[in-house]
Amino acid sequence: MAINRSIVWVDSGGNNTITLLRTSTGAGTIEGDILALSDADWFNQWEGTLFVNGSPAPTFAQYPSVTQQATLQFMCADGTVARVDIPAPQIGIFLSDGVTVDPSMITTLITDCIGNLLSSSLSPAVSYLVGFLNRRN
Secondary structure (H helix, E strand, O other), rough: OOEEEEEEEEEOOOOOEEEEEEOOOOOOOHHHHHHHEOOOEEEEEEEEEEEEEOOOOOOOOOOOOOOOOEEEEEEEEOOOOEEEEOOOOOOOOOOOOOOEEOOOHHHHHHHHHHHOEEEEOOOOOEEEEEEEEEEEO
């Protein structure tokens, strides 16, 4: 059974974006890991009941906008790819090029995704593939 969690993120400029995490056991730890690696803050999230953060406190930093995201891709058991986006990612998670995610800086997130994060085919993540800076419009 898949458990879907939607999270609305807010950045220091007041912009927001929404992410969807599809998991087998719940996305609480993954959401916490993303929050620790992001300069955005969650505004509200739901995995059934809507929870509202009454005073989000995003940070203005190198990639302050939620339109700038670190996209992480995971290989799943059936060959599909699952994705996690970190809105307004902290600069410290990137290699010196400022674009490629350094996996040694996100080990907790990777560990929490393996076996729990699901692709759209509901196949569990088995390995981390790549992470990169991604700008969406």
